[in-house]
Amino acid sequence: MLEKYKQLMYERIEKTISGWSDRKAVQENELFQFFESVKETAGTIGMEELSKEAEKNLAYLDEESDQLWKEDKWTQLTERIQNESAGGDLPSIHLETAAAIDSVPSQDVPTILIIDDDLEFVSSVKAVLKGNYFQVVTAVTGEKGLELFYEINPGVIVVSNTLPDGGGLPLLNQIISKAQKDLIPIVMVSSEGSTEHRIEAYELGALDFIGKPINPSVFVPFLRNRLMQRENILRHIQKDYLTGAYKKDALEPEMLDQLEKIKLGESARFSFALADLDFFYSVNQKRGHAHGDEVLRELVRLFLQMKKPEDKIFRSDGGEFAVVLPGKSAKEALAFLDQWREAFTQKCGVTFSAGLLSIAGKTSLLEGQITVQAKKALFHAKETGRSKTVLYEEEESESYMQGQLNLIVVDDDQIVRELLKHHFTKRREVNVQSMTIKTFEDGISFLESDWYRKDQQYMILIDRVMPKMNGLEVIKEVRERYGGKNILICLLVPRQGESEITQALAVGVDDFMMKPFNVQEVASKIDRMTERTFS
Template sequence: MSGKYQEMLITKIKQTTQEWKIAGSVTENELYRFLHGLKGTAGTVGMTDVSEQAEESLNRLEENGIKVFQEAEWKLLLPSFEEPDGFGDENIAGIREVAGMRDDETAVTAAAVATDVPFILIIEQDTDFITKMKTFLEEHQFQVLTAVTAAKGLELYYDMSPDLLIVSMDIPDMNGLTVINQMMKKARKDLTPIILVSSHITDEKRIAAYNLGVLDFIGKPLNENVIVPFIKNRIFQRNTILSQIRNDFLTGALKRDCLDHELQKATRRSGEIEKKSSVLSMLDLDHFKNINDTYGHPKGDEVLQLFAKMFLAQKRPEDKLIRYGGEEFAVIFPDTSYKEAEERIQAFREAFSSYEFASDKGSFHVTFSAGLLEWSGAIHPKEMLESADKALYYAKEQGRNCSIRYDEVVRMKMNEEQLVLIVVDDDELVREMLKDHFEKRGKLGSRSIKVHTFSNGIDFLEGGWYEPGRKYMVLLDGMMPKMDGIEVLVNLREKYGNKNLLISMLTARQGDNEVERALSLGADDYMIKPFNVREVASRIDRMMERVFA
């Protein structure tokens, strides 16, 4: 594979080794850090052999070792590589592949998100267990988020409303079953399955857990042959019960309580692919109060029932109709553009408005107004509703019986909030890849984005980038010169706290103390190098959707 970023990496390797030749030797610590960075970066840009060779060499070194390597020694530890064809030339196809933008990959991704992906939260202090289960479950098409403390797990549970929880009883700050009891309060309302796991199960623990309402208590290690169908079974049972209790009795539409969940599902469904969008539309029956006052409330109920019945008969299976309140409905059109949604709403408008309602006071027709919001990626449900409702207001101002987009004219009257993405990594190649991708993308979710990069933690902390009230996403490399990523993380949390600041650690290590320390010290997520840039963007979208109100 050729490409701009491979050329940059090869140039960096040559420059570094030339410096070592001039110096005559290199310390074990410096060699370890170089290979650690090379392992992640090479894998990210598609040089898999180089990444694997770097990892093999790392296993022969100590991170804080003091040995001095002469040229003949360090050369044996360096990965070998072949310069790509056209080295020194711009290769657009290669750049697209590096960024994860292959046409065939886009098609595969589209197929992968065509169905809803269950979202699982794992609360467990054992990082080996977390890493293994996260990888295993994601390979089986689950979306997984993790927490290494009970406090963080409880916070994520309330913020993100997962479909299922896997919770260890062995976490030190579990405080007996107090945290489980707090989780069960929400679980009873949301019907969220909670699976307790422990390496030391006793009858006493089982009885206490069952008395709190927990249905499943499993011993570790988990049986990988059983756990996937077991989880699917629990999520299926939950969804079956929810479908029986979440419909509005009068109209058959979904209840308002379902709206946030359905918006999140639509976002997960289409947000993975940048070219895909979805549309939320708020519909309001025109002059409905006059219908009740003139023809009576039973006739008004008949209008509502027919409105929902006709829409449910015409919609696609994936479209959702929610009764928002009174005569107002919300409609979610997944994988749909403004134009497509407008065409469907107009076809429904023509059919519904042509229906003649009969009464002892004469016949009448009913129309409706619609406000539309098209979105892709992460955007909070509250903001979606406010935007679509604003468009609905303009539709009524225009005389009703029409559809209005929440377009740029409306956006100019709203103070759109700009998000700031900061990449802190000593590897210039990683910084440039992420910066290029997000600047070309232009947005995170539906919000505009500003990108900053820093080559080390000290410059970042002293960079004067922070503005109170803004929302920030920081991608922080775990291993850097001058100041380690963990130390930068601690400084960030001490100085700015948790509000409006998401931090994701970038690391080439798996299942070691670095991940556990980062999560326990305030990191919101971690990403393993090498990574696919498009997957990083999608993951950031989902995080902001769930966290930023």
């Protein structure tokens, strides 16, 4: 599959350079955009040597300069690129590695959260970790880092000793305090490795302190060591620290046990539900994560107060919980969920939606199928008004409103557009929502198209650097025309783009992703952003 994109890269390089040869001179900013695009795209499709050569050339160029370069001068930069693109020494291992990373399901890959506005450091560490089968999530501000912390449950957090925004020490303390409760190792990094900085880090509660630059050959086994230690501890803990619900990895054994009891005739039925707080992301945004934590605790406390001894609750992710109700029929389970919701809403002023499945008699359903069907019923409850329970009925499931996510990619790089379109056309779903994907080669063609419907949901991936109209200009126009209620925007930025982060936030960017990236990384980002915002 990647060989196709490798060939497209060769053809694009040759076409561009051939076009330059017919001109008297080329502007410096055009050269910069070309080499930056080659660097990012080559890195995305696993052509690491070509990406490195393109990056070296950027050091000789100014993005803002319109100085003219004649052929005898610009060929000094393109000669090595052409040699690389001719296949000189691009080892196939890079392509194999990229394919292997993309094929690994995100939930099986250890996740490292990095909070630092030093994009050069973040990008280099990210490349090392991705090459060693870690999933990396990054934040350029402490506030965004805290938000992601609550969403993704990372295995390790790597954080700068000076948070890159106005949150300062209180925000750093909040991150460290939550990490300690969740038994997540905090690794503090700093360009200052003095004894005073180390003492300060340990007094704040960091488990480790590492000076920049890091040594990759030591850092990777170090992280694996910390992850292994955490897993060994968690293996002996059954319940979620925050809420007291069972952890989600205890759900599968419980479901298998209930199915086995039905098979052996020891039980006639059980009911299973997925309950998810409505607009929980807004609760956290408006009232703060500390209030959100209290809401979660109260939800579980009320369940434990109202349940029968055999009933169990499991925390799944964020504001979603799984409930197993042995012996309860669909009617009894519906009544219980309604009573639980009413008590919770009276207490907290927040509602939840639920998808319910009742299993009676011998069944061929597997544990995973039960969860998927309950998820579909839950999503139907969300789509038809929220604050309700939908009972999954096989004969009616085709009519369930599954919703649709419209993914839009705006990037002048044909290879990036085709790579993402191929992946998401094949995938077809995000969080049980159906998905469509459209691609545009520049911002003007996107804005002039008939793309928007106010009753639909959109996720836009947009490149920062494009001809005619740059990504920030496009985003500003989108926000002015359509607002932000049903539109999420992720800006694709090069590692040198840190100076524009503040400006991007000001025009309405929801999140960032650094180029180069792999497709699985994009998929995980979309999953997280849409689940937290559109639920």
